[in-house]
Amino acid sequence: MKTKHVLYSFALAAIASFAFVETGSAQVTVVEEEVTVTELIPGKPYYYAPKVGNNWYLSLGAGAQTFLTEHKGDPSYTLAMSLALGKWLNPYVGIRLNAMGGSLHTHWPTKEIMNHTRYAAVYGDLMWDLTSTLGGYNEKRVVSIIPFAGIGGAFAFKNPEAGHRTYAFPVSIGMKLNFRLFHYLDFFLEGRANAMGDHFNGVVEGKQVESIASLIGGFTVKFGKTRFKAYDPYADRMIINDLNGKVNNLRSALETCEARECPPCPEVTVTEVVTVPEPVQTCNPDLSIVVRFKINSAVVSQEEMVNVYNIADWMKRNPNCNVTVAGYADKETGTPAYNMQLSKKRADAVVNILTKKYGINANRIKMVANGSDTQPYPKNNNWNRIVIFSGSASQK
Incomplete structure (x- = not known):
């Protein structure tokens, strides 16, 4: 017995x-102008x-x-x-x-x-x-x-x-x-x-x-020095929302500036024709636009496509400006050699969309792969899976 x-x-x-109850996922809605994207946000980290x-x-x-x-x-x-x-x-x-x-x-x-x-x-x-x-x-x-x-x-x-x-x-x-x-x-x-x-x-x-x-x-x-690491999609979503908010603020400021009426022109009292040289166009080196990537991925998500479109639109409106596309990877995942290749793939993915989908001349784009040796955001490792844009005047 x-x-x-x-x-x-x-x-x-x-x-x-084996009695197991799994918590459900919450949903958050991100609005970018007229486009609404619904993302699943888990109740616990991966x-x-x-x-x-x-x-x-x-x-x-x-x-x-x-x-x-x-x-x-x-x-x-x-x-x-x-x-x-x-x-x-x-x-x-x-x-x-x-x-x-x-x-x-x-x-x-x-x-x-x-x-x-x-x-x-x-x-x-x-x-x-x-x-x-x-x-x-x-x-x-x-x-x-x-x-x-x-x-x-x-x-x-x-x-x-x-x-x-x-x-x-x-x-x-x-x-x-x-x-x-x-x-x-x-x-x-x-x-x-x-x-x-x-x-x-x-x-x-x-x-x-x-x-x-x-x-x-x-x-x-x-075996192994490290057990498991946490990945929180909700925090990344908040970062993307913040960056999209900055883009929308810049668009609003630009539209406000374009809507202003010009003051009345003074009467011309000089009959001599004076040739005024065309002002030299300046290209803002800090475009405040980035493209974020998921861990170990070089695929541009649908949410990030709006940022690539914004760069293409800016380049079409500024034909005398070039752009540098710099890719990065986070240093806490992968080896330096692997991260260098991953950052190059991310930059290449963005360049291919600019040239093939939006028709931007490849001669106006400079691609840089920075790997994980340089970390634009040293205090938050998850932010460094990114492509950053910077502008420069074309060489004539």
């Missing part, structure tokens, strides 16, 4: 662990791993196990060994490959006869960090509750009851308690129960389903 209670406890823990090698781990543990099958007398407990290699895909979900093995003892068909079954098993497990899901991601959290479920294969290479090798493909559930010691090392306690066919021990009678229940304790070594 005690062993049945162990299985029931595992089953109830797994069912409770997380990403800066490098592929981050969030891998290796676990080694040992503990006790018992074989729930045809048995006379009290259950027998033996040593269980465990080795696991895994990776957290995000702060909430992970996968791992777990190898376990040892010797299983059963008394059958009488209490005086003990059978020793040696076996090895490999499980593919899906891990779920219940604590992070309910309480939010915290890299320095001391205790975490992690339910898991998996499927695998078990191989009994010494089975005196069957007289030959036996195989099984068990399904399993379990619960892991993780205790953070420091950045690279954890201690864990883990319970697992599986279910397999009645043939694994070679005795096909009595119980229709056999099970190996285990309790393991050990240590986990974690």
